[in-house]
Amino acid sequence: MEERFRDWSLRFSWKDYPRSNFHGFTIEEDEKTVKRAMRLLMNCQAPPRIHQELKDRQYAYELIAFGHRLVRRRNWRLILEAYTQALMFAPPNSTLLAHCHFYCSVVLYLARFYKEGLFHANRALAVGPVDNLKSKVYICKARCIYEMNGERRCPEVQEAIMNAHIWLGSMNEGDVGRSDVIDSINVLNRARLLQERMETDHDQNEELTIPDDNEKIMQASSAIEIKFNDEDQGRYIAATRDIEAGEILFAHKSYASTIYARMQNEYCWHCSKHILVGVPCNQCPMVLFCDENCRDVAWNEYHDLECLAISAMMEMDMDANEIMSLRLLIKAYKEADCSIDKLRAKLIALQNITDPVEKLYTNGRFDNMKYASIFSLTRRFPVVSTHAARAIIILLCLSATTNIFGEKITDYLGLLQTEGTKFMGCLIMRHIGICYNNAVGELENRSNEICLQMNPLLSLFNHSCDPSVLVHTHRDVKYCIAIKNIARGEQIYRCYLPDNWIMNLPRRRAFLLESFNFNCECNACRNNWRRSFQRDPPSYRFRNYPIAVINQWNLITHNFPSEGDTYSANLPLYSKFFR
Numbered sequence: 368m369e370e371r372f373r374d375w376s377l378r379f380s381w382k383d384y385p386r387s388n389f390h391g392f393t394i395e396e397d398e399k400t401v402k403r404a405m406r407l408l409m410n411c412q413a414p415p416r417i418h419q420e421l422k423d424r425q426y427a428y429e430l431i432a433f434g435h436r437l438v439r440r441r442n443w444r445l446i447l448e449a450y451t452q453a454l455m456f457a458p459p460n461s462t463l464l465a466h467c468h469f470y471c472s473v474v475l476y477l478a479r480f481y482k483e484g485l486f487h488a489n490r491a492l493a494v495g496p497v498d499n500l501k502s503k504v505y506i507c508k509a510r511c512i513y514e515m516n517g518e519r520r521c522p523e524v525q526e527a528i529m530n531a532h533i534w535l536g537s538m539n540e541g542d543v544g545r546s547d548v549i550d551s552i553n554v555l556n557r558a559r560l561l562q563e564r565m566e567t568d569h570d571q572n573e574e575l576t577i578p579d580d581n582e583k584i585m586q587a588s589s590a591i592e593i594k595f596n597d598e599d600q601g602r603y604i605a606a607t608r609d610i611e612a613g614e615i616l617f618a619h620k621s622y623a624s625t626i627y628a629r630m631q632n633e634y635c636w637h638c639s640k641h642i643l644v645g646v647p648c649n650q651c652p653m654v655l656f657c658d659e660n661c662r663d664v665a666w667n668e669y670h671d672l673e674c675l676a677i678s679a680m681m682e683m684d685m686d687a688n689e690i691m692s693l694r695l696l697i698k699a700y701k702e703a704d705c706s707i708d709k710l711r712a713k714l715i716a717l718q719n720i721t722d723p724v725e726k727l728y729t730n731g732r733f734d735n736m737k738y739a740s741i742f743s744l745t746r747r748f749p750v751v752s753t754h755a756a757r758a759i760i761i762l763l764c765l766s767a768t769t770n771i772f773g774e775k776i777t778d779y780l781g782l783l784q785t786e787g788t789k790f791m792g793c794l795i796m797r798h799i800g801i802c803y804n805n806a807v808g809e810l811e812n813r814s815n816e817i818c819l820q821m822n823p824l825l826s827l828f829n830h831s832c833d834p835s836v837l838v839h840t841h842r843d844v845k846y847c848i849a850i851k852n853i854a855r856g857e858q859i860y861r862c863y864l865p866d867n868w869i870m871n872l873p874r875r876r877a878f879l880l881e882s883f884n885f886n887c888e889c890n891a892c893r894n895n896w897r898r899s900f901q902r903d904p905p906s907y908r909f910r911n912y913p914i915a916v917i918n919q920w921n922l923i924t925h926n927f928p929s930e931g932d933t934y935s936a937n938l939p940l941y942s943k944f945f946r
């Protein structure tokens with residue numbers, strides 16, 4: 368992307384635009400910029416071809432055939448990947464989709480992921496497989512439940528076996544697998560079964576108390592407040608009372624979370640949960656959800672508008688950051704009842720609020736789930752010239768795939784001539800800058816990036832290389848825990864450095880300047896401390912934390928394991944099975 372816009376950016380100067388308020392350019396200035404950028408683009412670049420990836424039955428068949436061919440190689444991860452892709456390309460509610468779910472279910476059963484295997488067997492049955500497949504699906508279901516329950520008796524197994532028996536009649540004598548079904552029915556019937564119900568996922572734990580007594584900040588501890596200091600680092604989080612090491616300060620769901628392109632088959636597009644395979648979107652073949660609930664919530668909140676635009680964006684190599692910028696726009700638009708005029712009026716009113724903390728509030732409170740908490744977050748300026756170009760391309764992807772501007776628009780001239788496009792473009796541009804400065808990446812096995820999350824309260828913590836809190840992530844929820852005693856009135860810092868780096872002073876300063884565009888003025892840097900002091904557990908440093916911190920950390924990570932770590936914990940199981 369950078370390469371593509373380099374020539375264009377050189378012709379474009381930002382120096383004319385004054386930094387007119389604490390948090391950057393105004394909406395009116397940004398709109399002028401976007402308009403000017405549209406004109407420039409129109410003169411020097413043809414609009415990109417908007418490619419929309421749609422469901423493709425033929426391609427799904429090819430992927431299934433590819434999966435079948437891989438079976439001989441016994442690499443279940445590759446097989447699963449092929450079937451998962453097929454699942455994403457299969458049309459909704461088709462027997463083909465039911466087949467894909469069934470194949471996933473078999474692979475997962477064989478890889479001993481019984482809960483996941485059951486999930487897919489149930490999905491296959493819900494979609495409705497052809498009659499001569501039903502018996503096999505019921506057997507797969509019975510086997511998964513049986514394995515989950517061990518030697519215990521379970522009525523669901525009996526019921527599944529009974530159904531397998533009933534549908535056996537639809538299989539021809541010569542059907543491949545008919546004898547397997549009969550064998551399975553016999554084996555399962557002979558087994559001694561008990562009646563305990565299946566385990567379900569328990570997300571909550573009574574012992575862990577999540578504070579929610581803050582009158583100004585929703586779902587946070589009253590021990591913190593948002594403050595502002597014009598001379599120093601702008602807004603910050605401070606302690607309203609003495610805080611003890613180990614206290615949880617807040618547990619906030621992220622405002623938005625987007626998965627990196629290469630991880631889209633493995634993590635839920637909505638809640639970032641790790642999934643071996645999930646439920647596809649009904650319209651696009653690009654994303655997966657952990658279940659129907661996440662799919663429907665995502666559809667209603669944003670995915671209906673981003674659905675086809677993201678496939679066009681991915682075709683142009685745009686990644687989680689750009690998709691996040693679009694996601695923020697859609698969520699803001701929906702919050703304003705899908706009216707561009709209403710959104711603009713609302714944001715102008717927000718912009719006119721002079722108090723930088725009040726600007727973040729909705730109905731007098733900081734609400735992490737409302738757009739006001741995002742709109743005035745700090746933006747990164749130095750690369751902003753390419754932001755305008757990217758914003759316009761994203762806008763084009765949106766306008767070519769939805770009717771958000773009345774009718775579909777596919778070129779720059781159309782954008783220039785249509786009401787509301789400059790404003791929406793300026794918002795996307797703003798979001799790109801905000802995302803660079805504020806979106807937090809999550810790592811898998813501490814190396815590959817899984818997703819990007821926007822968590823506005825977390826964004827208000829300033830950085831220190833010797834921080835006072837640690838943040839743990841479970842799916843799209845961030846848990847913030849004090850790692851030292853903090854005195855009343857003190858500023859509370861988190862660390863922006865990547866978890867697994869130990870960096871000396873020049874390297875960490877260079878990193879912060881490059882990534883966040885500020886010269887670090889933290890205590891550790893001012894006093895020339897040579898090493899980074901913040902290290903995520905497990906580390907040598909973690910052993911030195913007070914016992915209250917270690918206990919609390921263990922409790923949180925035990926109940927809410929990070930998705931990346933859960934995944935790595937499962938890996939040995941996979942490899943053993945096929946050895």
Ligand SMILES: C[S@@+](CC[C@H](N)C(=O)[O-])C[C@H]1O[C@@H](n2cnc3c(N)ncnc32)[C@H](O)[C@@H]1O
Binds near residue numbers: 603744745830885
């Ligand atoms: C994610 S924001 C933090 C909240 C911000 N202070 C606000 O007013 O919204 C990051 C910005 O805060 C400032 N900042 C945070 N930590 C800093 C530090 N250690 N030294 C200097 N500036 C810092 C920088 O301007 C940086 O771009």
